[in-house]
Amino acid sequence: MTVHFIGAGPGAADLITVRGQRLLATAPVCLYAGSLVPRELLAECPPDARLVDTANLNLDQIVAEMVQATAAGQDVARLHSGDPSVFSAVAEQMRRLDEAGVPYDVVPGVPAFAAAAASLAREFTVPEVAQTVILTRTAERATAMPPGEDLATLSRSRATMVLHLAVQRIDAVVAELLPEYGADCPVAVVARASRADEQIVRGTLEDIAAQVKEAGIKRTAVIVVGAALTAAQFPDSHLYSTTRCRP
Known part of the structure; x- marks a missing residue:
C-alpha cells in the first residue's frame, strides 16, 4: 500500500494533473488541507472514500492517519496545495513514513x-x-x-x-x-x-x-x-x- 503525495495545484480544481486525478479517483482514503485544497477536488474521490481534513491536525496525527490506513491495506491520497516540491511541508511527513516503513510517491502539481x-x-x-x-x-x-x-x-x-x-x-x-x-x-x-x-x-x-x-x-x-x-x-x-x- 502506498501514500501518494499529490500536488493539487494553486486553487482551480481543473489544474490538477491527470495522474493526480486518477490516483484521487481510486484512493479509499484522502487526506487534504481543507483551508487550501478546492472542495471540488473531493468529488473526484470514490463515493465511499474516507475524507480527512488535516487543517486542524498536527504532524503526529496526520502521519498516524496514513500509517493506520496503509496498515489496513488502503492506499492514501495526500493532497497538498500547489506543488509538493516547495513550501509544502512534505519532507517531515516523508521522514516519518520512512521510519514507519510506509512506501510513498510524489505527483507534481502546478505551483x-x-x-x-x-x-x-x-x-x-x-x-x-x-x-x-x-x-x-x-x-x-x-x-x-x-x-x-x-x-x-x-x-x-x-x-x-x-x-x-x-x-x-x-x-x-x-x-x-x-x-x-x-x-x-x-x-x-x-x-x-x-x-x-x-x-x-x-x-x-x-x-x-x-x-x-x-x-x-x-x-x-x-x-x-x-x-x-x-x-x-x-x-x-x-x-x-x-x-x-x-x-
Whole structure:
C-alpha cells in the first residue's frame, strides 16, 4: 500500500494533473488541507472514500492517519496545495513514513508561482533581462531562514524573485528589497491565483505596499519582483533565432 503525495495545484480544481486525478479517483482514503485544497477536488474521490481534513491536525496525527490506513491495506491520497516540491511541508511527513516503513510517491502539481505567471501573462525569464527565478519566503511566523538566504542577500542578484507566505509583512519586504532593486522596480501581487476570486495588484516597490493594504490582501498570495514583469525591449530567444550558428 502506498501514500501518494499529490500536488493539487494553486486553487482551480481543473489544474490538477491527470495522474493526480486518477490516483484521487481510486484512493479509499484522502487526506487534504481543507483551508487550501478546492472542495471540488473531493468529488473526484470514490463515493465511499474516507475524507480527512488535516487543517486542524498536527504532524503526529496526520502521519498516524496514513500509517493506520496503509496498515489496513488502503492506499492514501495526500493532497497538498500547489506543488509538493516547495513550501509544502512534505519532507517531515516523508521522514516519518520512512521510519514507519510506509512506501510513498510524489505527483507534481502546478505551483503557485507558475499560476501567478499565467495570471499576469508574463514570462519570468526574459532574454538579457532575467534568467533566474528565486523562490523564497520570510521568517516571520515560520521557521528561521538559513544563513545567506535573507532578502538583503538574495536581492543582490536582481533576479526575478517570488515570495511566498510574505504578503502579511509587505512593508518589511519592501524595505529589504529597495536598496538593490530600487523604488521603480516592477512588482505584482497575485492572491488566490487561478481561483474565481483571484486578485492582482501591480505597481512598483514604491507604491505596492499601499496598494496591497487598500486591496485588503492578507494571505494566500505571492509577491513577484523584478524587471521581467514589464520588460518590452529584449532580443528574441536564442532558441528561435534565425541568425545563430547551426551545426
